[in-house]
Amino acid sequence: MPDEPLHDPKFSLPDSLIGRVVITNLDRMYNWGRKNSVWPMMFGLACCAIEMICTQASRFDLSRFGMEIMRPSPRQSDLLIIAGTVTKKMTPTIVRLYDQMTEPKYVIAMGACASGGGPFREGYNVVPGVDRFLPVDVYIPGCPPTPEALLHGLIELQKVIDGQSLRTAPWYRKGDREIQIPALWSDLVETPPAPQRSEGPKA
Numbered sequence: 001m002p003d004e005p006l007h008d009p010k011f012s013l014p015d016s017l018i019g020r021v022v023i024t025n026l027d028r029m030y031n032w033g034r035k036n037s038v039w040p041m042m043f044g045l046a047c048c049a050i051e052m053i054c055t056q057a058s059r060f061d062l063s064r065f066g067m068e069i070m071r072p073s074p075r076q077s078d079l080l081i082i083a084g085t086v087t088k089k090m091t092p093t094i095v096r097l098y099d100q101m102t103e104p105k106y107v108i109a110m111g112a113c114a115s116g117g118g119p120f121r122e123g124y125n126v127v128p129g130v131d132r133f134l135p136v137d138v139y140i141p142g143c144p145p146t147p148e149a150l151l152h153g154l155i156e157l158q159k160v161i162d163g164q165s166l167r168t169a170p171w172y173r174k175g176d177r178e179i180q181i182p183a184l185w186s187d188l189v190e191t192p193p194a195p196q197r198s199e200g201p202k203a
């Protein structure tokens with residue numbers, strides 16, 4: 001389904017209808033709307049956040065992807081870009097912000113620090129990868145990733161969204177998907193295993 005034209009219904013049409021009638025299905029229409037209106041949260045942690053800010057500015061311009069401006073509140077956002085080093089002390093706050101975001105919601109780990117701890121991986125205060133406590137949809141390598149790399153990651157996220165189906169997406173099912181806020185101790189964080197996405201290609 002990703003990268004396929006929206007109007008291709010995947011079955012043959014009578015000649016009299018070709019070019020006159022557009023047929024698609026609900027999943028593709030729904031995903032087309034969602035993938036072109038992702039609202040990222042205005043939230044950065046360290047040097048990678050500067051690249052994220054550049055990506056939003058005029059030279060690169062996220063508006064071309066329907067992402068317009070970054071939202072200052074988790075309740076108006078459906079994309080959390082973890083841009084920077086994640087310290088253990090920050091994890092309860094990050095999980096709380098994620099829980100407050102509206103569903104369907106997505107997470108991008110931007111850069112080496114967010115993806116695996118980066119150059120500070122062995123640090124006593126650094127989380128070696130945000131996927132220890134959040135379900136990550138797209139990982140972007142680099143230290144820092146360039147704005148072009150973030151744009152590529154966002155395009156990959158659009159493919160993930162395009163691969164989802166209303167029939168199987170967890171967002172419209174019953175059940176509590178809130179992530180438990182990690183418990184902070186003197187020098188460590190106790191985290192439950194992060195839930196995994198149940199569908200759509202991983203990028």
Ligand code: SF4
Binds near residue numbers: 049083142
């Ligand atoms: S990946 Fe590199 S640029 Fe990004 S937050 Fe870590 S140290 Fe800074």
